[in-house]
Amino acid sequence: MWRAASYLPKHKRVLNRVVNTLYQLPTIFQVAEKLRPTSYLDGLRGFAAFLVYWHHHELWAHGWEKQNPIFENGFGYDSKYHMVAFPFIRNFFTGGHYAVSTFFVISGYVLSLKPLTLMQAGEHTKLGDNIASAFFRRWPRLYLPIIAVVLAFITMWHMLGIWVNGQTMAGSWTEELWTFYVDFKNFSFVFKEGDLWLKYNVHLWSIPVEFKGSMVVYACHLALSRCSKAARLWCEASLIFYFMFITDGWYCALFCTGMLLCDLDLLAKKGELPFFLTRLEPIKGFIYYHLLVFSLYLGGIPAETADVRDMAKSRGWYYLSLLKPQAVFDYKWFYLWLASGFLVAIIPRIHWLKRFFETKFCQYLGRISFALYIVHGPVLCTLGDRLYMAVGFKGDDHAQHIPHWMNKIPLPKSGPLGLEVAFLIPQLILLPLTLALADGVTRWVDTPSVKFASWLYRSTLGGPSTEPVLATKQARA
Secondary structure, three states: OOOOOOOOOHHHHHHHHHHHHHOOOOHHHOOOOOOOOOHHHHHHHHHHHHHHHHHHHHHHHHHOOOOHHHHHOOOOHHHOOOHHHOOOOOHHHHOHHHHHHHHHHHHHHHHHHHHHHHHHOOOHHHHHHHHHHHHHHHHHHHHHHHHHHHHHHHHHHHHHOOOOOOOOOOOOHHHHHHHHHHHHHHHOOOOOOOOOOOOOOHHHHHHHHHHHHHHHHHHHHHHHOOOOHHHHHHHHHHHHHHHHHHOOOHHHHHHHHHHHHHHHHHHHHOOOOOHHHHOOHHHHHHHHHHHHHHHHHHOOOOOOOOOHHHHHOOOOOHHHHOOOOOOOOOOHHHHHHHHHHHHHHHHHHOHHHHHHHOOHHHHHHHHHHHHHHHHHHHHHHHHHHHHHHHHOOOOHHHHHHOHHHOOOOOOOOOOOOOOOHHHHHHHHHHHHHHHHHHHHHHHHHHHHHHHHHHHHHHHHOOOOOHHHHHHHHHHHO
């Protein structure tokens, strides 16, 4: 694409840059970047985001048919036997919670990579600079893309005047903006008591949890920065135990698990692992594959309710239900903590599995994962809702508000539950559209938000020239 010459007026150069951006190829067709040592984590995050997408679509469509209990309970629960509920297979249909717990472990790992590297090298000044920068940039990095996407959703909603399932439209666009402001300020204040939900996109409940978990990790880095290696590892393990078994801080346990795994991996590269771990070297293959099986099984935890007695009724889960810690209210997070911790630990140690997450498609999903997580909800509750209704998945609200979409293109519901023809055909439109939107949001919203947060932090830093002035003032005082 031709680029504007420097002699053109500024507004034309800006317009030309916008045109160049619009004509860029989607990132999946661009030349792949060179793989980094932790690229598999990007691929794992992307694949997990896809599982969240698939999970929400399965439950949305089949919820109208009152079939969600089949998906969310174990195989054979209530004398119902379907492939979607079978151990291991169920992860590909209702693996959304497994994916979210994996997000948190990955975040704990990635957020710890640079600080722990500096910590182990004794670079405490650089460590402080790194944590200060990361902490400053975390809020805008997480919340600015959400603001942009929700504002676009609200604007489209009022321009088209469409009915959105589960939402009540305000009288005007400006009133809707005020409603969003009130909702968002509570959603983004993570110290607010109670659950934090954004009514315009309820699937984003995990973002405040992500921010709180990030703060726990940064605080741990500061608190443990001067500890010896042995003391640091003991403290990290103790924190995990405290959060999971003493208080109901399951998400903190997930983040700290990622931090501990990162610490151990960095020590392993230097040959400084604790002795009891090095003794397991001769049977590492046996351990890794067993942990993989345990992870995939536990990741399919039946979780229709938070009552562990319901879990115990599912075939293959009675004895496991006895392991639930007293402190954990919603039992599924205990088992998902084990599942996601095992998964992140063993992937780099099983070559073929690591290579899968380093494939071009998984890396592409990793690049757009955050945007995919943000945009799939609005697409689902607008176009997705109508397409599912058109092919035969419908509820009473649909008949009342959008009857003209009802059975517009009736399709057979033949095939295995979760893979019916009527469910798969709408995916020919919904999946490419959602990926395309996620790609655009990544390039035009997410990446600029990251750059803006970095620029904002740099702009707040005092220059070297301010230090002598400050020293002089202090001396005079």
